[in-house]
Amino acid sequence: MTGEILAEWLRRRGSRIIRGAGSLWYDAGARVFQPVPFHQVFSPADHELRALMRDAGAVGLRYSTSPDAPEGLLSYHVVFDAGAYTIDNIGPRTRNKVRRGLRASRVAPISLDDLAHKGWLLQRDTLERQGRSQSMKQAEWVALCRAAHDLPGFEAWGAYVGDELAASMLIARVDDVVSVLTSQSHRAYLDHYVNNALCFTVSSDVLSRPGVRAVFYSTHSLDAPPSVDEFKFLMGYRARPVRQRVCFNGMVAPLMNPLSHKLIRRMLQARPESVTLSKAEGLLRFYLEGRQPAQQQHLPPVLRKERFDEQAPV
Known part of the structure; x- marks a missing residue:
């Protein structure tokens, strides 16, 4: 791509x-x-x-x-650009959260349609937790997901607790870099550490692929709270x-x-x-x-x- x-x-x-x-x-x-x-x-x-x-x-x-x-x-x-991504790239306390999240949830690729419809509840809840509830409407979210249909290089992933989608992520590969385009979860499942499980699984999967050099998670935001990036650093990413x-x-x-x-x-x-x-x-x-x-x-x-x-x- x-x-x-x-x-x-x-x-x-x-x-x-x-x-x-x-x-x-x-x-x-x-x-x-x-x-x-x-x-x-x-x-x-x-x-x-x-x-x-x-x-x-x-x-x-x-x-x-x-x-x-x-x-x-x-x-x-x-970013993460230090080669293969394993559990050893994560600090001991966060490593324990990853293991607990992997036991409590099932992480797998999902369809863009599921991301568009089931993912909106997660996106809305995430924006509310960040104090940015007015920054996106449901129609914009659906358009964001549907715009990726039939375009190569786009993937949607999800973490399920039972049959419920608890966290999701949209990624895209451009040349040798995979970019995280959006990531969201619902507060009802945070104590299951679904964000940790999802981030770990997706990162380790894409960085094991031939030709992938790095994962780009985000740019220092104009207006988001610092806590938005703290999680990423705890998961082994660097600034x-x-x-x-x-x-x-x-x-x-x-x-x-x-x-x-x-x-x-x-x-x-x-x-x-x-x-x-x-x-x-x-x-x-x-x-x-x-x-x-x-x-x-x-x-x-x-x-x-x-x-x-x-x-x-x-």
Whole structure:
């Protein structure tokens, strides 16, 4: 599977796809484009980015670049790229949770139709636990799942407790990297450690396949709570350092300043349920801090090698 196929999945979901500055890009919302594939780390020239935004009518771009790039927020990708994935890659306490999860559940591939219909309850519950219940509607979820029909490289997996789907995951392989596109579970089954069982089984399966070099789980989020990534690190994944760069077109850039950021923060405090304001605040925060010298930025705790408490909830 290539980035073109992943772009087709996004196109089927309603995203506009453009090409330029050495990559495919998709509209992640409000005409702010991000590159395809998601794990890409590259350093396009500024004149290419300006031309891309001008020709596409883009408000801005957000992409991952090298840790030693001159601009961008100190950030990370959550990946596993250390070869075969086994129980030994996981800390002792979390290892016990994996074993308990494997005893309590059955993990296997599932159909995209099952993911679309049965998985919505899990997705909704997951978003509620993360305080992001307004970020997706059921119709968007169904479209996300159905868009993968007949496209090579996409797989859905599930963890069952008895006959009930307790956790699920959608993945896609692009060249030598498998990306986790979405992962969700229901709180009723968290004490069965179904997330641990699902993550372990899928990771060990795909990393045993010929030609698969790494699993890309996620990018440091604009607005999700830190607990979203803690589970992944406890499961043996690591934070690969990158710089996330946000740039705006020449018409918009003068408006993106500390004063406008302060205004958006106040609006978000008044309307904490607003997904649009949450994303806008994060995007502007990444932009402003990313323009500062690296030594003046706040390094994410995981990049300071601070250990997460293995007792953290899954």
